[in-house]
Amino acid sequence: MKVRTYTIQDASFERSPDQDSDVFTANLVDERHGAPVTIGYGRYGPNQGLTETMAVDDVMIVLEGSILITSDDRTNSVGPGGIVHMPKGESVTIKAMDEGAVTAYVTYPHWREAR
Amino acid sequence: MKVRTYTIQDASFERSPDQDSDVFTANLVDERHGAPVTIGYGRYGPNQGLTETMAVDDVMIVLEGSILITSDDRTNSVGPGGIVHMPKGESVTIKAMDEGAVTAYVTYPHWREAR
Numbered sequence: 001m002k003v004r005t006y007t008i009q010d011a012s013f014e015r016s017p018d019q020d021s022d023v024f025t026a027n028l029v030d031e032r033h034g035a036p037v038t039i040g041y042g043r044y045g046p047n048q049g050l051t052e053t054m055a056v057d058d059v060m061i062v063l064e065g066s067i068l069i070t071s072d073d074r075t076n077s078v079g080p081g082g083i084v085h086m087p088k089g090e091s092v093t094i095k096a097m098d099e100g101a102v103t104a105y106v107t108y109p110h111w112r113e114a115r
Numbered sequence: 116m117k118v119r120t121y122t123i124q125d126a127s128f129e130r131s132p133d134q135d136s137d138v139f140t141a142n143l144v145d146e147r148h149g150a151p152v153t154i155g156y157g158r159y160g161p162n163q164g165l166t167e168t169m170a171v172d173d174v175m176i177v178l179e180g181s182i183l184i185t186s187d188d189r190t191n192s193v194g195p196g197g198i199v200h201m202p203k204g205e206s207v208t209i210k211a212m213d214e215g216a217v218t219a220y221v222t223y224p225h226w227r228e229a230r
Contacts, residue, residue, distance in 0.1 A: 001202040003186035005193050028198065035202055036223050037152075039174050059154050059221045061176050063196045071118035078120050081178045083219055085144055085154055087116040104198055106174045106221040108151050 001035055008063075008102065011041040017115065022048040023094075031110040038110045042103040049095030055114035056107045060084040060094075065101030067094055116150055123178075123217065126156040132230065137163040138209075146225040153225045157218040164210030170229035171222045175199040175209075180216030182209055 011026035022045030029039040042060065044067065066079045070093040071086075077097075078084055086092050126141035137160030144154040157175065159182065181194045185208040186201075192212075193199055201207050 003201050003205050003207050005191040006198040029200055035172055057150055061219045076120040083121040085119050090118050092118050104176045108223045
């Protein structure tokens with residue numbers, strides 16, 4: 001693989017699988033490309049979110065808006081520039097606040113294969 | 116490991132190894148913590164940068180400022196919200212522009228062990 005740069009204009013968003021809220025993902029690099037990690041952008045509508053048990057280690061960087069992260073009965077608010085590390089096996093609830101949110105994510109290994 | 120959130124206030128920056136420009140890294144999660152990835156923040160002084168051959172897959176997200184990424188004789192400018200994927204084995208030059216830059220990074224495997 002070559003060095004590549006991406007912006008959100010490169011993202012083709014799809015609804016995040018197995019749930020019906022307005023949470024969208026757009027893989028830029030994944031199992032089709034030969035790298036060990038999946039890289040992409042996420043988009044959350046106002047007050048939208050999901051709860052999941054992590055099948056992979058997922059690192060989310062908030063780019064716009066704010067999200068609430070709940071795990072182990074603790075809730076933290078994360079705004080632009082904040083990083084969330086969701087280790088494999090942990091359960092987490094992600095919920096955007098009123099303005100929605102845009103995120104970048106990196107997972108190891110590939111989240112779509114691990115589901 | 117538990118789910119954790121981080122902001123740049125959690126970062127303890129150190130000069131990036133083996134070079135003397137004003138490029139600083141701050142690991143938040145690494146080989147000491149049991150996850151498969153290293154997660155951190157990077158900081159580049161105005162017009163500072165480095166050239167390296169990647170020992171790991173490194174994903175950099177630009178949070179503030181702009182950087183120029185040169186690889187294979189092509190240069191791209193990356194601003195806030197932009198993502199750079201630097202695969203293992205590739206050679207890359209990273210250089211901040213006049214206002215410097217702040218980044219988040221995720222590497223697989225751990226960059227400090229792979230050096």
